[in-house]
Amino acid sequence: MSGTERTQDRTQKSAIRAENERVILKAAEEVFAESGFRGATTGMIADRAGIPKANLHYYFPTKEALYRRVVEHIFNIWLEAANSFDESDDPVEALTAYISKKMDVSRAHPMGSKVWANEILHKAPVIQDYLETTLTEWTASRVSAIQRWIASGRIAPVDPHYLLYMIWATTQHYADFNHQIDTLNGGVPLSDAQFEEAKRTVTGIILAGIGAVPPAGLAAGDRPRDAGARNGAT
Amino acid sequence: MSGTERTQDRTQKSAIRAENERVILKAAEEVFAESGFRGATTGMIADRAGIPKANLHYYFPTKEALYRRVVEHIFNIWLEAANSFDESDDPVEALTAYISKKMDVSRAHPMGSKVWANEILHKAPVIQDYLETTLTEWTASRVSAIQRWIASGRIAPVDPHYLLYMIWATTQHYADFNHQIDTLNGGVPLSDAQFEEAKRTVTGIILAGIGAVPPAGLAAGDRPRDAGARNGAT
DNA sequence: AAAAAACCTGACCAAATGGTCAAATCGAGC
DNA sequence: GCTCGATTTGACCATTTGGTCAGGTTTTTT
Missing domain, CATH: 1.10.10.60 (Homeodomain-like)
Structure with a gap:
């Protein structure tokens, strides 16, 4: 060089x-x-x-060369988001950062997420090697990290793979299926406030789901506040 | 001849x-x-x-007429699974049945789920009317049901929409992204046992995440009533 | 058994599409 | 302003694809 x-x-x-x-x-x-x-x-x-x-x-x-460049760009964004997993050794902090980042990517780069989804849907004709190398290694590493959390009793014993799939599925859903979400939201995209609420809900359910935090204000001696009437109950 | x-x-x-x-x-x-x-x-x-x-x-x-018939078939399967939501008034029973059924559909009809995903990804050119009518009505009805659970303190206060999206995303992920899952599983599809484990994990995280059940067997100090004796980690 | 209806298919066509090419244009160093 | 490589583009081509059609065969009805 x-x-x-x-x-x-x-x-x-x-x-x-x-x-x-x-x-x-x-x-x-x-x-x-x-x-x-x-x-x-x-x-x-x-x-x-x-x-x-x-x-x-x-x-x-060729069209394929152009497509490959696009997919590589997406994958780099994905990798960047993936790094936020390592911000902390604490499960609550790490997962909160990771989920938040992945949700942000879904909102900022919905097109990229859709291209990725299309690729997987069609059996990854051009990114199979990424799946088998980079993604596989990243996943194995984080599975180990999650298993350590389990071993030290900081989260409930769940298979780390299925936890990761759940995070991927849920966060990417807001990009890949945003048309369905928009339709169910009265035909308009989620507002910033709604999106933040979604982010909090996703994070809260997952963290509580693995016992890392208690569930959001549930009635113990405390009465849950009325969740607000966004839906005119008829 | x-x-x-x-x-x-x-x-x-x-x-x-x-x-x-x-x-x-x-x-x-x-x-x-x-x-x-x-x-x-x-x-x-x-x-x-x-x-x-x-x-x-x-x-x-025409190709489009054929495609429409295929999509209609998928939607009917989706609706059938959706009915299992109403099997019970109890959140644990209802959500367990619903998640289980949706996971089963993902395993039994992965192609159908992919066609549906493709449709939404491409802005639902042929099923927009279903989204706006049947799906919207179904969702509104179940949102109300979930809100009742919240009001009666049986689950934590979460926006029902985002809970439903989470269930849809996670369960359909096992069909739409099965190629990625297979790759991360060493190139082979999940076994029946693995799939059952995934189903239990998904159900467990969501139910615990909304406070409907305690998290799966967490470490010593805090031992809530065991939510299910099927978790082989001790 | 004859007519009618339903079904089958090789051959064909018009439109769309990925990609090529030669000629024209542009930009910077001499 | 001349040269040479980089850039631009209208015209063009080979292939693919959704869809048609005429004529043949099978099944049902009378």
Whole structure:
């Protein structure tokens, strides 16, 4: 890794290319999320990016190469969120941070989550190697961490895999199924306040579910406050 | 090759039609689940059904008509599982039955669940009306039921919507993301025993998470009445 | 058994789509 | 302003795909 760095990388050539690739990748992520790999057409992506189709193929020779780049981008975001798992050795802190981060990703990058979901749904034709390497290793490591929590009695004895699946499923649901959620919310997306409430509910149920914290204000001597009449009971 | 051996056994009216539609719908569910609506081709479906493409179009004029029939079938299965929510007025019994049934559906009809997921992912182009009518009504009704549980102090005060989303997400995850789960399970599907363990874990975390039962056998100091003698960790 | 209805299918077509290409244009160093 | 590589794009092509059709075969009805 000496010497032969290409000395012209910093010319405008790279600038034009970088900007165009950015625009194309953004459009591609949206179109792939909405339509899936086969459902998406290079024409649709080019239109959304505001360039002719031939120009898109100048930067990304094939549809599959473009798709692979999009998926890699998603996976990096996923990995970044995954790191928040390690913020603490305490189960409450670690899981709270992890769930919160994953919920944030679902809200900030719903398209990316959908592309990922589509990939898994279709048996991961392009990311199978990621699943078998990076994801498998990450999972094994965190399974061990969770098992230590169990061994030290800080959480209830549950199979760590199914706990992780539950966290993944629930948090990603807010991205992948946001259309269904919106419909059940009267056709409008969840407000920031609603989303925060969802985040608290998810975190609370999981932490209480594994005995890391007591359930949210349940009646012991304390009467649970009225949860608020958001639904006109008729 | 003048083999017209087939003797007309009995006078079956539209038995031929019924049987052929059954075979086609089964093939269609698989192909749509694997490839999505646009990814699936009528040729693929016809091949899997073992008939010429033209014959498929004799029974289902358009690809979209066929797809709609498949989705309707899925929705009926979903509704059937939904009924198990009403088996009891007790939150523990009702939720246990509902979660168990939804997990069973995920295992028995993974293709159907994937078709449904694909639909929502792509903004429900053909089932939006179901979402807005049947699903909305079902949800509102069960939200009320859950609110009654909260009011009577039988479960912790959580927004029922997010509890339902959590149940849907977690149970359907075992169908929609089964490829990822299989990969993390060493490349082989979950055994029946593993799946039962997953079911118990999911049920246990949710019920404990809302304070309906104590967490599964936690460490010494705090020993609530055992919620189930089936947990083999001691 | 003859007519009618239902069923089957090879051949075909128009539209859509991924990708190519040659010619035109642009940008920066000389 | 000339050169050369990078960029842009309209036109074009081969393949795929949803759907049709005419004619044949089987089943049901009269």
